[in-house]
Amino acid sequence: MSAVRHQALPGDPAGHLPVTVLTGFLGAGKTTLLGRLLRHPGMARSAVIINEFGDVPLDHELVEHAKEDIVEVAGGCLCCTVRGDLSRAVRQIDLSRRRGRADFDRLLIETTGLADPAPIIHTLLTDPVIAHGYALDGIVTLVDAATGLATLERHPEAVKQAAMADRVLVTKTDLTGGRIPAGLAARLATLAPSAPPLPVSHGRIDPAALFGLAPSPATLERWLGATAAPGEHDHAGHDPNRHGEDIRAFCLRRPGPVRAHALAGFLELLSTHAGPDLLRLKGIVKLAEHPHLPLVVHAVQHIVHEPVELPAWPSPDHDTRLVLITRGIAEATVAELFDTLADAG
């Protein structure tokens, strides 16, 4: 038996460990917030499950973490194709805790940006092993201050994420003058009236604001009633890189270095012309100018974020890898554009 201290939920004599579900549309800032939270001294005893859409996981290389209590679930959304994987991931990390290999008293689950939180909550509440040892402490939904309103208009997944929130964080308010834009605030007030939004910049928030939000039994009942029974969303043979009709993920890989101006041209062309259909781009790039210092790039719809240079390659894989999630844009078109610019570079 490990000597694990249990930090039970208040009023929970059974000593269930609290689980927080961190959700929010593609690129809303979930990984940024998580990275920052995990550096907070009060968060040292947290385990994390990260789920990524598509079969080329990158987040585990991009989340700065000094701890090993992180399990990555790749290859689809927890909400549709890999719900069984959520159970397995929680069971795996729970077994590590019981065997004394992992020492945590709080679990955080970061969903993909396309996830419907309802089936995830359903699994947490109904899987016998999970329900025995863990209890939902709250759903924290991140909404991007700059793209959030347009995203809520176009993507029902984003609406559901906001509607189920116990806490809404409006991220990137440094891009909107430190404020939540009025139109977005009004939309959120109707979607999540009991979760007034908090503005957040660069993931800076007191962790206490995110915990102890446990939804009431009546709310849980409502979700359980509204959610499909386990198995209904699990499609055998479902392509993990597809979501709905025309959203798909793909990865561009290039072993040779890429010149900075070729990369900048590619990002500029793509974000300007694909606009809202470039749901997400993230990647790690070997720049010709600094091949030993990998560059992390991000774009969310029409916004290309400030690239960040890492002090070292996070894994032995030193190829440039760009993961894209697009709506109705062919992989071949994007790959050709990238190759043309990189080859000419």
Ligand SMILES: Nc1nc2c(ncn2[C@@H]2O[C@H](COP(=O)(O)OP(=O)(O)OP(=O)(O)O)[C@@H](O)[C@H]2O)c(=O)[nH]1
């Ligand atoms: N200016 C600004 N940029 C931010 C902020 N938070 C996150 N970003 C940037 O937004 C981009 C996306 O952030 P992530 O944390 O990767 O977003 P995510 O929600 O984890 O993305 P997915 O996992 O792909 O859905 C990155 O370039 C971040 O640096 C913020 O508060 N301000």
